[in-house]
Amino acid sequence: MLEVIELHSHYGTAHILQGLSLAVPLGKVVSVLGRNGMGKTTLVRSIMGLTPPEVRSGDVRYQGEALRGLSPYEIARRGLGLVPQGRRVFRSLSVLENLTLAARGPQGNGKPAWTLSRVFALFPRLEERKHQRAGTLSGGEQQMLAIARTLMTNPSLLLMDEPSEGLAPLLVSQLRDQILALKETGIAILLVEQNLGLAMALADEVYVIEKGMVVFNGTPQDLEANPELRQRHLGVG
Amino acid sequence: MPLTFYLVQAFNGITFGALLFLLASGFTLIFGLMRVVSLTHGAFYLLGGYIGLTALRPLGNFGLAVVAGALAIGLVGVLIERFLLRRVWGQPLAEALLTFGLAFILADAVLMIWGGDPRNVPIPRFLRGSVVAFGLFFPKFRLFTLLLGVGVALFLWWLLACTRVGRIIRAGVDDLEMVAALGINIRAVFTGVFCLGSMLAGLAGVVGGAFLSLYPGADAEILLLGLVVVILGGLGSLEGAVVGSLVVGLLDTFGKAFFPELSYFTIFGPMALVLALRPRGLFGRV
Numbered sequence: 259m260l261e262v263i264e265l266h267s268h269y270g271t272a273h274i275l276q277g278l279s280l281a282v283p284l285g286k287v288v289s290v291l292g293r294n295g296m297g298k299t300t301l302v303r304s305i306m307g308l309t310p311p312e313v314r315s316g317d318v319r320y321q322g323e324a325l326r327g328l329s330p331y332e333i334a335r336r337g338l339g340l341v342p343q344g345r346r347v348f349r350s351l352s353v354l355e356n357l358t359l360a361a362r363g364p365q366g367n368g369k370p371a372w373t374l375s376r377v378f379a380l381f382p383r384l385e386e387r388k389h390q391r392a393g394t395l396s397g398g399e400q401q402m403l404a405i406a407r408t409l410m411t412n413p414s415l416l417l418m419d420e421p422s423e424g425l426a427p428l429l430v431s432q433l434r435d436q437i438l439a440l441k442e443t444g445i446a447i448l449l450v451e452q453n454l455g456l457a458m459a460l461a462d463e464v465y466v467i468e469k470g471m472v473v474f475n476g477t478p479q480d481l482e483a484n485p486e487l488r489q490r491h492l493g494v495g
Numbered sequence: 496m497p498l499t500f501y502l503v504q505a506f507n508g509i510t511f512g513a514l515l516f517l518l519a520s521g522f523t524l525i526f527g528l529m530r531v532v533s534l535t536h537g538a539f540y541l542l543g544g545y546i547g548l549t550a551l552r553p554l555g556n557f558g559l560a561v562v563a564g565a566l567a568i569g570l571v572g573v574l575i576e577r578f579l580l581r582r583v584w585g586q587p588l589a590e591a592l593l594t595f596g597l598a599f600i601l602a603d604a605v606l607m608i609w610g611g612d613p614r615n616v617p618i619p620r621f622l623r624g625s626v627v628a629f630g631l632f633f634p635k636f637r638l639f640t641l642l643l644g645v646g647v648a649l650f651l652w653w654l655l656a657c658t659r660v661g662r663i664i665r666a667g668v669d670d671l672e673m674v675a676a677l678g679i680n681i682r683a684v685f686t687g688v689f690c691l692g693s694m695l696a697g698l699a700g701v702v703g704g705a706f707l708s709l710y711p712g713a714d715a716e717i718l719l720l721g722l723v724v725v726i727l728g729g730l731g732s733l734e735g736a737v738v739g740s741l742v743v744g745l746l747d748t749f750g751k752a753f754f755p756e757l758s759y760f761t762i763f764g765p766m767a768l769v770l771a772l773r774p775r776g777l778f779g780r781v
Contacts, residue, residue, distance in 0.1 A: 306676055334678030346673045348666040350780075359662050360677035411678050 259284045259446060260305070260338075260415055265316035267297070267304045267470075274300040274311060276470040282415065287437075287447045289461035289478075291454060291492060297470040298450040299343055302419045305448075306340050307333045320415070337365060339413025343420045345404040349393030353384055356392050356403055361410040369444060372409040380439060381406050398429040405436070415446040422453040434459055454494055458482065466491050499631055504752050505745065510637035512744025513644025514706050517699035518717060519724040519736045520651055521692030527668045527731025528688050530587070531580065534594040536696050537718025538601035543568040543697025544704035544713075545609045548616045557619035557705075564701035565694040572693025576686050598714065606711050616704035640706055644740075647695065651733055664688060668731055668780070720747070723766045729779020738777060 260282040267275035274297045282288045292298050300311050305318050307330045318325040325333050334340070348356050357374060364371035378385035381402040387395060392403055401421055408416065421437070422430045430453065437460055441447065451457040457464065458478045466474035466481070468491050474481065481488065488494050522536050547564035554560055575597065583589035618636050625632035655661035663684055667674050675681045703709075703717065724743050728735025743762060750761025769776060 308672060308676065330672070330675040331678050331680045334676055340676045342673060342676070346670050348669040348673070350669055351662065351666055355662050359666055360674075360679055362678065408677070
């Protein structure tokens with residue numbers, strides 16, 4: 259349903275994405291792995307229409323429609339939901355206000371709509387904290403809020419950028435269970451990660467990128483079976 | 496000095512603060528969301544005042560003249576935002592130069608149309624004279640300005656705290672890009688906020704035309720005071736605009752009463768102090 263075709267993105271004079279292509283099929287979790295500075299966040303921003311970077315060539319298609327040139331809000335309204343790197347919750351708003359700010363009803367994608375009660379069932383902690391200012395939440399709670407806030411827009415595809423960044427191992431495993439629960443609902447997820455364990459546990463399909471290009475594409479099992487590749491591109495044995 | 500002197504000066508300071516708030520609230524709202532320091536705000540005030548003055552005769556009603564000034568400047572604001580500011584959005588220097596240049600153009604246009612003699616918007620009959628209390632005279636028009644300022648403050652507080660648009664504005668102050676990425680057309684919100692801020696400047700102009708008077712140069716004077724208000728209070732903060740307006744209104748009034756030859760110092764001294772010790776202002780976040 260999401261196709262990235264030969265995308266070239268630039269930050270000023272730096273050519274970050276160099277003809278990157280990938281696809282996220284309906285209802286699947288696709289992980290993009292790569293070390294820092296390899297273009298993971300640039301990829302997410304380019305898909306979402308956020309500038310910088312500047313997309314100079316290539317295409318992003320979603321359910322057959324070209325997204326390139328649309329504004330971020332138009333892209334979001336077509337069903338893409340961004341869970342950004344660094345959470346970026348609205349710090350001065352309460353948890354409840356963060357959730358209701360961008361809430362959109364059912365989007366006609368055939369799935370039951372996300373509501374406050376469904377979101378609170380997935381993240382009970384947020385219900386306990388619903389009147390608290392988002393800026394006072396812990397890192398793990400802010401991550402839950404960042405995901406929940408996006409779910410309230412009822413996206414059919416989630417773009418998650420390094421959700422495990424800065425979280426303690428216990429919280430990462432909790433996050434894994436929560437994303438698994440999301441996967442059960444049939445939502446498609448493009449998961450950009452540095453945490454190999456998390457990506458491997460969740461993904462149906464893995465891409466490894468290096469210097470803005472895809473150097474591996476296959477199942478987690480294929481990557482598991484290829485220690486040399488993991489060592490070279492991800493720095494883990 | 497007798498106590499009554501202080502009471503009268505405090506009343507004058509607070510009511511002048513209310514007039515400043517009408518101007519500064521829109522200014523700070525626009526900056527908080529859009530990060531645009533709109534230097535046309537003073538010109539909007541003056542133009543709004545003259546439009547109110549001209550509209551008063553055919554409309555025959557001060558209230559309607561205030562509405563006319565506000566609506567006209569709201570429209571001017573929308574046109575400037577959509578067709579000019581939008582082209583340079585995100586480039587602070589270009590924005591400052593554009594709004595500064597527009598301020599000159601509007602000021603010249605005003606001079607051409609209404610001439611250089613000071614003009615007053617006549618105070619409506621029912622607001623002339625004073626209310627007498629504790630043996631002191633409180634001019635009715637100043638009381639009216641105070642009530643208007645309180646009313647606008649309450650309206651803005653309600654808008655920001657209790658409405659969806661207000662949530663979007665506050666979220667935009669925190670993280671504009673993320674608001675857009677959640678599917679909200681932030682450009683439309685920008686236009687709305689710029690329109691609202693401009694309307695408040697136009698409204699302040701008509702009231703100011705009766706409170707003070709209208710003359711070439713009044714635009715720059717009021718803009719300067721408005722800038723001091725938001726620097727003191729903190730750019731982008733409504734509470735800051737309330738407190739900053741009162742402080743500047745009082746400082747200006749007492750300064751002129753005690754040290755008339757130092758009247759600029761009594762305002763800019765405290766501003767410099769705040770800039771040095773707390774650059775984001777009393778309530779500001781940036």
